[in-house]
Amino acid sequence: MDYSSLPNDPDHPVGSSPWQSSPQASTHPNFGTSDPGSAPSSPSAQKATPYADASPEQSEDGNTRDELDRSQARDGHSISAEEGTPQGTPERSQGPSLNGERFQEQPYQQQQQQPFSQRNREQPAHYPQHHQQQQQPRSAVPSRYHTGARTNQQRNLPQYKLQAKITSLERTGRKDPILRFDVHTNLPKFRTTQFRDVGRTHSEFAKLADHLISANPEAFVPALPPALTSAGVGTAEDESRVKATIQRWLTYVCGNDVLMRDEEMVFFIESDAGYSPVLRMKQPATGVRRKVIKQFAPPPDDTPELHDARPIVKQFYLGTMDSGQKVDRVVKCRRAVGLAESDLGVKFGQMHVQEPHPGLASAYRKLGKIIQTTGDYHAAQGTAEATTLGDPLNYHSSDAFIVKETLTNRHILLRDLISAQQATRSKLAAADRLKASSSVRREKVDEAISALDEARSNEIHLGNKTQRVTANLLHEKRRWFARTSADLRTSIREYILREIEAERRTLATLESVRPDVRNIDASGGLRSKG
Numbered sequence: 001m002d003y004s005s006l007p008n009d010p011d012h013p014v015g016s017s018p019w020q021s022s023p024q025a026s027t028h029p030n031f032g033t034s035d036p037g038s039a040p041s042s043p044s045a046q047k048a049t050p051y052a053d054a055s056p057e058q059s060e061d062g063n064t065r066d067e068l069d070r071s072q073a074r075d076g077h078s079i080s081a082e083e084g085t086p087q088g089t090p091e092r093s094q095g096p097s098l099n100g101e102r103f104q105e106q107p108y109q110q111q112q113q114q115p116f117s118q119r120n121r122e123q124p125a126h127y128p129q130h131h132q133q134q135q136q137p138r139s140a141v142p143s144r145y146h147t148g149a150r151t152n153q154q155r156n157l158p159q160y161k162l163q164a165k166i167t168s169l170e171r172t173g174r175k176d177p178i179l180r181f182d183v184h185t186n187l188p189k190f191r192t193t194q195f196r197d198v199g200r201t202h203s204e205f206a207k208l209a210d211h212l213i214s215a216n217p218e219a220f221v222p223a224l225p226p227a228l229t230s231a232g233v234g235t236a237e238d239e240s241r242v243k244a245t246i247q248r249w250l251t252y253v254c255g256n257d258v259l260m261r262d263e264e265m266v267f268f269i270e271s272d273a274g275y276s277p278v279l280r281m282k283q284p285a286t287g288v289r290r291k292v293i294k295q296f297a298p299p300p301d302d303t304p305e306l307h308d309a310r311p312i313v314k315q316f317y318l319g320t321m322d323s324g325q326k327v328d329r330v331v332k333c334r335r336a337v338g339l340a341e342s343d344l345g346v347k348f349g350q351m352h353v354q355e356p357h358p359g360l361a362s363a364y365r366k367l368g369k370i371i372q373t374t375g376d377y378h379a380a381q382g383t384a385e386a387t388t389l390g391d392p393l394n395y396h397s398s399d400a401f402i403v404k405e406t407l408t409n410r411h412i413l414l415r416d417l418i419s420a421q422q423a424t425r426s427k428l429a430a431a432d433r434l435k436a437s438s439s440v441r442r443e444k445v446d447e448a449i450s451a452l453d454e455a456r457s458n459e460i461h462l463g464n465k466t467q468r469v470t471a472n473l474l475h476e477k478r479r480w481f482a483r484t485s486a487d488l489r490t491s492i493r494e495y496i497l498r499e500i501e502a503e504r505r506t507l508a509t510l511e512s513v514r515p516d517v518r519n520i521d522a523s524g525g526l527r528s529k530g
Contacts, residue, residue, distance in 0.1 A: 016301070016373050028412075034185065079441060125418040160186060160187050161185065162255075162260040164181050164184075165181055166250065167197070169239050169242060169243050171239070174233060175200050176201045178200070179246055180199045182196055182198070183195040187262075189261075190269070191270060198269060202227040205246070205249075207275065208264060208265075208268050208277070209224040210277075211279070212259055215279065215281040217410065217469055218471075220403050221259045222249055222253070223395060223398040225242070225246055226240065226391075228242075229391055230383060253265075283405075283409065290408075293412060298411055305474060310408070320397040324390055324394040327385065327390040327393060328390055331383070331385050331390060338382065341372070345369060348364055349364065349369060351368070359519060367516070374510065380504040388494045388498050389492070389495040392487065392491035399484070410469055410470070413469060416462055417459070417462040431448045
């Protein structure tokens with residue numbers, strides 16, 4: 001092969017190799033020559049094609065265009081790179097066009113048509129290494145026109161979201177409060193992306209929660225927080241706590257991939273005149289049947305994590321319910337102590353009227369006020385205990401009950417799947433007996449086939465539903481455990497801080513009466529007692 005036409009030949013230097021970087025495509029090609037005194041050679045020797053580094057184009061059947069060109073060049077014809085029309089010469093049209101004509105790079109095409117092993121043997125020892133690397137087959141060259149943009153588009157699919165923010169709470173006496181919130185979403189089911197000042201009563205929230213629990217057995221729907229708290233109706237703490245708890249519930253429901261796609265979410269948000277469930281769903285088993293099913297042993301379960309979770313959730317439900325009841329009794333006793341101390345303080349204050357000693361009378365009056373104030377502090381402490389510890393325990397008890405019933409629904413689904421498998425086996429055995437019988441009627445055959453198909457379709461449906469419910473409940477169980485632990489830690493921390501604050505305030509109040517008790521008389525009063 002003649003290497004004199006190559007730009008990197010040591011005997012014919014022309015500067016840097018055009019293989020190092022592809023030149024920018026332009027409408028006017030460069031006709032620079034390697035030697036001013038020599039005759040100009042073919043255009044391919046003067047300037048390499050700007051598409052030399054480009055990756056081979058893929059054909060419909062997965063072969064590169066270069067491979068197709070080589071195979072067709074052996075038969076004496078090639079295909080134009082852009083027009084795809086057969087031509088009679090083995091030359092390949094490369095490079096930019098000038099006045100509608102293309103430069104024929106015959107030496108480069110002949111070099112490409114040579115076998116790869118033969119070209120390696122023909123290269124001299126002093127041939128540049130980078131040139132040898134770029135003489136490799138085009139399939140090994142990194143693709144310039146890669147499909148990364150298309151891959152990024154597939155990865156950057158729209159992330160559907162549904163966000164709701166509580167803006168206000170309207171309460172009229174002890175009536176059902178109205179909660180107003182704004183909604184932003186990009187779900188295609190909604191008629192618009194933003195909804196302003198949506199108003200729903202607490203009872204309508206409860207209807208939505210009941211529907212979500214019944215219609216989504218693969219999700220743990222959190223319990224709806226109550227409309228009232230132990231802080232007292234009309235107080236600022238009660239309003240802030242109700243708004244915060246409802247906001248937390250809405251955030252979880254709108255952030256759940258299963259619950260946010262429920263049809264009732266659209267009706268709940270877009271309804272103009274109140275809300276009532278359009279699709280009324282029921283539990284898979286209710287009443288006496290559900291109680292009877294719970295008496296049996298759990299069905300065989302191939303998911304030990306969910307199998308072990310239900311007893312734990314049940315114990316947590318019973319423990320939080322019992323703890324909440326005990327906290328309520330403590331609160332009642334605390335409030336009773338506060339009332340008794342207030343009454344005692346009033347009576348102490350009345351004793352100064354009949355006390356002739358002025359110092360002791362002043363001590364009775366001030367001590368009565370201090371005891372009465374301490375009683376009020378204890379009553380407030382009882383309210384704080386009910387608000388910070390009693391309400392969270394009662395809420396988590398109802399939340400754990402919903403989780404326990406959801407896991408029970410999964411057990412019922414597993415029992416239905418086992419029954420469907422048994423029905424399929426019995427229908428198959430009946431079909432086998434019918435096939436082995438001597439006299440077979442067409443009606444019986446059709447009936448047996450239809451019954452077997454129906455049993456198999458029911459088994460497949462229940463199997464797919466069981467797999468979906470199990471896979472989702474695994475993630476839901478882990479999220480519920482983490483969320484419940486964090487909420488309980490927060491509640492206990494707040495309860496302890498409020499208790500410390502109440503005790504310090506009570507102690508400071510009792511310390512304030514010490515100088516009055518010591519100054520009862522000139523001898524120091526009760527100074528000797530400490």
